[in-house]
Amino acid sequence: EAGVAQSPRYKIIEKRQSVAFWCNPISGHATLYWYQQILGQGPKLLIQFQNNGVVDDSQLPKDRFSAERLKGVDSTLKIQPAKLEDSAVYLCASMTSGRAGEQFFGPGTRLTVL
């Protein structure tokens, strides 16, 4: 079974620039999450999708972050404009519906904002 795919793996941008991350979840997984993990901290949930609908985006900084999951499969997370404090690893995870807690994570995208 193929795992969660993310791209790019690394990205370096300057502040005020825009960036987008892509995630392809495990086939058949209805639930998709985006997390932000700052160095030395645990992952912080940004947004949760169920199919192509948003379940929770309460911790997503909506003035600069946006996410979509068209057709309930792939998802993109965008930051516009980026700030220095956005430097982090952005993790995507997916889960089958109805199963408590077993999320499958991708390798993440490491973003550096200069």
Add this chain to the structure above:
Amino acid sequence: LAKTTQPISMDSYEGQEVNITCSHNNIATNDYITWYQQFPSQGPRFIIQGYKTKVTNEVASLFIPADRKSSTLSLPRVSLSDTAVYYCLVGGITGANNLFFGTGTRLTVIP
């Protein structure tokens, strides 16, 4: 949101059993307890999940007392490759209330 408290770090020698305890005093009736492992430069990986009493799989055991206000992850006979950060999460089947990772416990296995 049922937050959790874990030790920041632990050291253990190879071959020993390691027990990591997590406190979750505000756990709700429909919350499960889930543990993840994370190696550097990788996403977290699911280890084990339970609701009450004891759960065991090929990797670890999870002990949950009757009041469910804490849980203990037990790793038998650790090896150097078990050096990682271990996260305890509590939450329900759906929704975002199971998605607070905290800072985790950094386990270092010493030869």
